[in-house]
Amino acid sequence: MSAVDFAAFVEKLADAASEAVLPFFRTSLGAIDKNAGGPFDPVTEADHAAESAMRQLIEMTFPRHGIIGEEFGTIREDAEYVWVLDPIDGTKSFIAGMPIWGTLIGLLHHGQPIYGMMAQPFIRERFAGDGQHAEWRGPGIDLALIKRTLRARTCASxxxxxxxxxxxxxxxxxxxxxxxxxxxxxxxxxxxxxxxxxxxxxxxxxxxxxxxxxxxxxxxxxxxxxxxxxxxxxxxxxxxxxxxxxxxxxxxxxxxxxxxxxxxxxx
The missing domain is CATH 3.40.190.80 (D-Maltodextrin-Binding Protein; domain 2)
Structure with a gap:
């Protein structure tokens, strides 16, 4: 299967994570420090809920695939296909009420990244790519969702x-x-x-x-x-x-x- 074959499923994973996370954003949500004694490394109930939702969907749909997740560890990491999940990348921003965080969903094939998405449900943005093409989807001026091709810029100096x-x-x-x-x-x-x-x-x-x-x-x-x-x-x-x-x-x-x-x- 190619990366394109998994694109629709990645959208479902992003939907599941978004539904789990959004009810917690900008609420009186507590955070646990995963790195007691070192730099503050928070984790919240929202992180756990989103990763759980994505892992359950993967296990039901692709039971032979591996998973590497920030909150619940690794299973079958030597599988041909391995999903890489960060339910909230930017938890510090999340608990501060700032919308500069995202759910990261990646797919490895024989250890190489072949597809990835960064989804930001509060802003309704999604960035996705397969290594050859990349696309942004988000709200336009009238708030209807639009798409455009992503292109990094050239800067010589x-x-x-x-x-x-x-x-x-x-x-x-x-x-x-x-x-x-x-x-x-x-x-x-x-x-x-x-x-x-x-x-x-x-x-x-x-x-x-x-x-x-x-x-x-x-x-x-x-x-x-x-x-x-x-x-x-x-x-x-x-x-x-x-x-x-x-x-x-x-x-x-x-x-x-x-x-x-x-x-x-x-x-």
Whole structure:
């Protein structure tokens, strides 16, 4: 089966997650810290409800497929097809009432990302891609849903670039120094958008996204969207990004090479 064959099912997964999550958004929802003693890493009832809904649908429809999920772990990770789920990427924004979070749904075939979606039910946006093409769907001026092709933009110079990262507080000291080398060269840097930063890169609004310490479910669903929009996404060393780690995405190859060079530069 090709990635296109799974597209309709991914829509059903996004619908199920949206129905589970939206009743909790902008309510007096509590959060549990998964990283007691370290940086705040919240999880909510909404995270659990959305991942449970998606996992149940996968198990009923494709019982031989594997699943990698943020909240409930991994099953059959050596299967031919493996689903990668992050029910709410951007939980900190979620609990703060900010709509810059999304549900990430990815599909791996023999370990390689072949389809991905970022769904934001409150704004009614969906970003999807198969590595060759990428598409946005969301409300138009009259609030009716419209579609358009996603296309990352070309930016030949860091001096003209817009850079995004979730937070410099998430970097280890040496990696923060590497990030700052890039940040010092760009026109504008912005913080705090999690998966939305990568979506904005695919949509042509941002030129570079740098992150450190990502998990597979943070990035694997986004890879087919970024590449489908013509962008580049690798590890800081230039390797495949699906397993997570230190990740950089750029709108074009020329800029990507400049960013990799600065990230690898020794102080």
């Amino acid at each position: 860091l001096a003209d670039a817009i850079l995004m990262t979730t937070s410099p507080l998430l970097y280890e000291p040496a990696k923060l120094e590497a990030f700052r080398r890039v940040e010092a060269e760009v026109r504008l840097s912005r913080y705090g958008c999690d998966c939305y930063a990568f979506a904005m890169l695919a949509a042509g609004h941002v030129d570079c996204v740098i992150e450190s310490g990502l998990k597979p479910y943070d990035i694997a669903p986004l890879v087919p969207i970024i590449r489908g929009a013509g962008g580049c996404v690798t590890t800081w060393e230039g390797g495949e990004p699906a397993q997570g780690g230190d990740i950089v995405a750029s709108g074009c190859a020329a800029l990507h090479d400049q960013v990799l060079s600065l990230l690898r530069q020794r102080s």
